[in-house]
Amino acid sequence: MSKVTCQISMSVDGYVAGPNQSVENPIGEGGMRLHQWALATSTWREQHGGRGGERNADAEIVERSMQGVGAFIMGRNMFGGGDGEWDEAWTGWWGDDPPYHAPVFVLTHHPREPLTMDGGTTFTFVTEGIESALEQARAAAGEGDVAIAGGASAVNQYLAAGLLDELHLHVAPITLGAGERLLEGVGAQRLEPVEVVASPAVTHLKYRVLR
Amino acid sequence: MSKVTCQISMSVDGYVAGPNQSVENPIGEGGMRLHQWALATSTWREQHGGRGGERNADAEIVERSMQGVGAFIMGRNMFGGGDGEWDEAWTGWWGDDPPYHAPVFVLTHHPREPLTMDGGTTFTFVTEGIESALEQARAAAGEGDVAIAGGASAVNQYLAAGLLDELHLHVAPITLGAGERLLEGVGAQRLEPVEVVASPAVTHLKYRVLR
Numbered sequence: 326m327s328k329v330t331c332q333i334s335m336s337v338d339g340y341v342a343g344p345n346q347s348v349e350n351p352i353g354e355g356g357m358r359l360h361q362w363a364l365a366t367s368t369w370r371e372q373h374g375g376r377g378g379e380r381n382a383d384a385e386i387v388e389r390s391m392q393g394v395g396a397f398i399m400g401r402n403m404f405g406g407g408d409g410e411w412d413e414a415w416t417g418w419w420g421d422d423p424p425y426h427a428p429v430f431v432l433t434h435h436p437r438e439p440l441t442m443d444g445g446t447t448f449t450f451v452t453e454g455i456e457s458a459l460e461q462a463r464a465a466a467g468e469g470d471v472a473i474a475g476g477a478s479a480v481n482q483y484l485a486a487g488l489l490d491e492l493h494l495h496v497a498p499i500t501l502g503a504g505e506r507l508l509e510g511v512g513a514q515r516l517e518p519v520e521v522v523a524s525p526a527v528t529h530l531k532y533r534v535l536r
Numbered sequence: 537m538s539k540v541t542c543q544i545s546m547s548v549d550g551y552v553a554g555p556n557q558s559v560e561n562p563i564g565e566g567g568m569r570l571h572q573w574a575l576a577t578s579t580w581r582e583q584h585g586g587r588g589g590e591r592n593a594d595a596e597i598v599e600r601s602m603q604g605v606g607a608f609i610m611g612r613n614m615f616g617g618g619d620g621e622w623d624e625a626w627t628g629w630w631g632d633d634p635p636y637h638a639p640v641f642v643l644t645h646h647p648r649e650p651l652t653m654d655g656g657t658t659f660t661f662v663t664e665g666i667e668s669a670l671e672q673a674r675a676a677a678g679e680g681d682v683a684i685a686g687g688a689s690a691v692n693q694y695l696a697a698g699l700l701d702e703l704h705l706h707v708a709p710i711t712l713g714a715g716e717r718l719l720e721g722v723g724a725q726r727l728e729p730v731e732v733v734a735s736p737a738v739t740h741l742k743y744r745v746l747r
Contacts, residue, residue: 521734
């Protein structure tokens with residue numbers, strides 16, 4: 326059966342975004358430092374139309390990160406466009422051809438018609454809560470996995486509800502001291518270490534969530 | 537020059553003790569689960585007068601954990617005995633022969649005469665703050681390192697103040713959801729991964745703190 330997974334870059338003190346997030350700086354002050362390990366890899370650059378970059382263990386992790394994923398779920402804040410009623414001109418941070426290339430389900434309190442983007446990405450807005458979004462994502466994913474793309478609040482809700490099967494943390498060697506914190510309010514959970522990959526830039530900790 | 541180090545077991549969500557700490561349960565509900573990896577090792581058992589246990593990578597980490605340490609610093613809560621003025625009958629959690637076998641400096645707001653225990657452990661109570669405690673511990677340690685033994689608040693203060701050289705996290709594969717949190721309010725810090733050791737029971741992440 327397909328899994329519900331999450332891969333996310335986080336600081337050693339557990340933040341997945343820095344403080345003072347804004348339209349100009351969607352992952353907050355210092356937040357880009359969480360992703361530098363990925364931006365330095367050859368696979369990330371090739372996926373984004375560039376070239377060069379490191380061909381290392383981190384590049385393999387980036388390459389594997391999208392494999393087997395049939396649909397994504399993300400929180401409203403990760404899709405962006407501010408709080409409250411939708412500004413229909415807002416179609417996400419990623420331009421006409423978002424990097425998902427699959428159905429994406431956006432958790433929101435405000436209804437909106439689905440959006441079809443280039444390259445196979447669709448955004449469907451779900452107002453009925455996390456379980457409904459998961460059900461729709463599973464149906465859309467078919468044999469594929471459902472990946473919780475972020476942000477922290479969405480991941481925390483799925484983990485706390487016992488709906489996450491796998492958590493793959495990319496731990497950047499920094500602390501941020503403030504921002505949006507992963508693993509907040511997730512209760513007592515038992516995990517099983519599945520894989521640890523270490524590089525100078527980041528430590529990848531893959532866990533299975535035990536029931 | 538000798539280093540200021542900290543080794544500490546923590547959950548994936550950053551807790552080093554569970555909620556509802558008490559005299560009966562000093563590391564809080566579920567807190568013992570943070571230490572099960574160590575309790576299972578041959579070295580821990582031998583250090584505590586037992587036998588058996590696993591001879592594995594975790595056992596080596598336990599064996600190395602005390603090596604080179606010339607003095608320890610701990611917070612009042614880790615020494616125990618409740619808040620406020622001292623109950624002189626309280627001499628710590630560890631009995632007559634505490635496992636430190638070295639000078640230990642206890643951060644407190646309440647003066648108390650030093651305590652000399654069996655096996656080379658002394659407890660000196662420092663009311664002049666973390667820098668004074670570090671100065672005294674460095675003097676006592678000679679060529680040896682100074683280890684911040686815990687709890688979370690003491691470690692966080694030394695890290696935030698730029699006084700910690702090395703942070704060795706033993707990450708247990710659990711979340712606690714509540715308790716005493718490490719790496720709270722430590723600001724933005726840059727770390728350098730020095731060593732990663734993974735076992736089924738725990739992941740050891742050793743960082744150098746960069747200035």
